Amino acid sequence: MATHGYSGNSFDRWVEQSSIHGTASDNTMNKMQHQFWVAKQTILRRLGKKEDDCVVASDAELDAKLELFLSIQETCSQLYKVVEQYQERLQVLAQEENTFGHFLRTNGELDKTCAGKMMNAVGKAMIYSAQQRVSLRSPLTRLYQEVETFCQRAVEDTSYTVNEMEKCRNDYRGALLWMKNVSQELDPDTFKQLEKFRRVQSHVRASKSKFDRHKLACLQKIDLLAAARCNMFSHGLIVYQDNMATFWKRTSSAMTTVSEAYKGYQPYEFTFVKGLTYPSLKLAAEKSSSPEPKL
C-alpha cells in the first residue's frame, strides 16, 4: 500500500552521492549559483538591509559572545594606551617631586631659621617619596608588556577566528536565501523542482555544518580569551597592588614624622613683608598660651 515520492532515506543518500560525483559542469553551475546568493547576502549586509529576524535570532548566543569579544578588544587597546600614559606620567611626577625636594633642601640649608629646618625636612621627605614612587613603575611596565602581548597575540588570533566564522556565516546565510528562493514554488511531485531543491539542500547542509564548526570554535575561543584576560590581570596587578600599598605606607610614615616634628604654629620673623610681623607674633602668643599637649 505504501508508496514513496522522491524521498526517503535511500533517495537522500542517492542524491548526496550524485551531488558528490556529479558532472563537472553541474558542480560549476551550482557553485556559481551559490556564489550569486552569497554575494547577494554580502551586499544586503553591507547596505545594512534588514536581515531575516529568525535567522538573526538563531545566532543570538553567538552574537552576544561577539559583543564580549569586541568589548575585550576595545578595552584592551584602551588599557594599553592608558597604562603607557600612566607610567609616563608617574615618571614625570617622580622627577618633579625629586626636583622639588632638592630645591627645598638647597634653600633650607641657606635659611638659618626654623623655616630652613622645616624646608630641609620636607625636602628630604619629597625626595624619599619620589624614590619610592619610581618602584611602582616596574610592575606597570610588566603589565604594559603583557597587555601588549595579549592584544597582539591572543586578541589578534581570536579576531582571525571570528573573521573566518563571519565568512562561513555569510556563506550559510547566502545558502539560506537561495533555499528560500527555491522554496517559493516547490512541488515534491515535480521531479525537476525537487532535484533542484535537493541540490540547494546539500549546499545548505554543507555550509551549515561548516558554519556550526566555526561557530563552536568562536564561542570556545572567546570564552578562553576572557578567562586568559582575568588570569593576566590577577597575576600582573598583584605586584602593582603590593607595591602601591608599600609606597603609601612608607611615604605616609615619612610625612607623618615631618608633621609630628613641627607640630603647632612655628613663628617666623618676616624680614621683607613687615606688615605680617605683628599678626604672626600675636598668633604665636595665642597658640602658646592655649593648653596644648606636648609630645
Added chain:
Amino acid sequence: MSYAYLFKYIIIGDTGVGKSCLLLQFTDKRFQPVHDLTIGVEFGARMITIDGKQIKLQIWDTAGQEAFRSITRSYYRGAAGALLVYDITRRDTFNHLTTWLEDARQHSNSNMVIMLIGNKSDLESRREVKKEEGEAFAREHGLVFMETSAKTAANVEEAFINTAREIYEKIQEGVFDINNEANGIKLGPQHLPSNANTPSGGASASQGGACC
C-alpha cells in the same frame, strides 16, 4: 499510483520533538533513534484508504530550527492539514505552541485542519507536560489532540489518518473547494475533467467517486 485525492500535510514544531521520526514511522514503519537535522524540508508520501477511496498523503516534514523559520513559512501555503508537534518531556516545546499556531494560521488557508500531537509518550518517566494540559490547549484553540510515540508507533497511524478523515469530511461538507489547489487538495488524475483523453491504466477500480 493513482489516487482519488491528494492531501498536502505539513509537520511543524520545535526542533527535536520528533517530526522526522513521526514521518519515518508513518511511511516506513521504522524508528531511528538518531536522526539528522532536517535542512529546510523533507518529503514523505503514503497512500491511505478512507471511505473506500485512495488518498495520497503528501507530507512535508519541515525543519524546526529557528534559522529555517522564514523558509518553512513558505511551505504552509497550500497545506490541507498540519501536525503541530511538541515533546511531552520538554516543557518549552509546549510553551512555544502558541507561536507555532499563530504562524500556521497566518501563513495558511483558514480551513487547514490542525492536529496537536504530544510526541514521545513512551518516555512516561520523563514527562513534563500532562496529557490534560495538551487536551486543554487543543480544546481552547479548536484542534484535535493526540499523544503519540514515534518509537513504539502508538497512535502514529491514527494521527495521520484521523487528520485525513477530518479533511475528507470537510470536503464532503463542501467546506473545501477541491478545485482550488491553494487548499492543499488535488484530485487524482482520473478525476480531472480531461479524464476522457488519458489512457486508463490499472487504476480503473477506484473510479466512480462521488466527489463532484
